Amino acid sequence: MPELPEVETVRRGLQPHIEGQTIKAVHIARYDLRRPIPEDLGQRLTGQQISSVKRRGKLLLWHLTNPSQAIINDETTDVVLIHLGMSGRLGISTDLPIQKHDHIRIELNNGEMITFNDPRRFGFFDICSQGDLALDPLLSTMGPEPLEDAFTGAALKSQIGKRSAPLKNILLDQHIVAGLGNIYVCEALYKSKIAPDRPASTLSDEDAERLVMAIRSVLQRAIEVGGSTLKDHRKPDGSTGYFQIEFQAYGRDQEPCPRHPDTPGHRITKKVQSGRSTFYCPACQK
């Protein structure tokens, strides 16, 4: 369940290992991910240098430079787009045996190997030119970055417009705001004391401001502690040693509401909203 904080953690873990490195060889085990791996991916990557590793929402972007190109033309420079989907993982190793579901292995000239492992294959590993980035269906329609200054209560309200769907669903929509998934939506709504089933259009200016602050705060906190470790999500170096973030609401069905642990009626409740589990305190969240 890599959401923004997990992807950012992966980015930070990966960066010192791969920035400036040249891709020596690429091994692809299967091409049929959610978005098919381009047939020429290996050929296209080989020999290119990874100049920077960036993130946009839940997407990871590797900007490449091609040493064989005499003139560096920004428009034709390649960019790798990686989405971890639900179960995707990027690993760094020097001599790890091949694991089940290692779909892509990339040898770098520093002797390290990057592996893309994704059991459920909901993720993708794509490449396109800088000039075609604006055509990418996911990237081109993605909403604002929640941690950037431009993401304000007013900005959120304008993204929502007149939409009447439950706020929970709206916040999961990557066109509204980038990077949130089920967990951090639940946490942000709990923190801002807003009910997940409220029609998005009923958000007041004050609610929207509080919600934006809550979104920033839960994401920032999660990045600080290195992304939450839910199920088998791991840092790129495979370490599991970093600690689990304490969720206030998510996964706490029937536990006391952390804000009012001794008040009767304040109890975290699980309910299913359009097929997904929502955890909230019906007494706090209005």
Next chain:
DNA sequence: AGACGTACCTGACCGC
């Protein structure tokens, strides 16, 4: 257009 349900996929977990 927007809201909503479902498909995709595999591993973990549960009850029998």
Next chain:
DNA sequence: TGCGGTCAGGTACGTC
């Protein structure tokens, strides 16, 4: 032990 059922969820797509 093994087997079937259910759940997890990001995104795309079909339907109303």
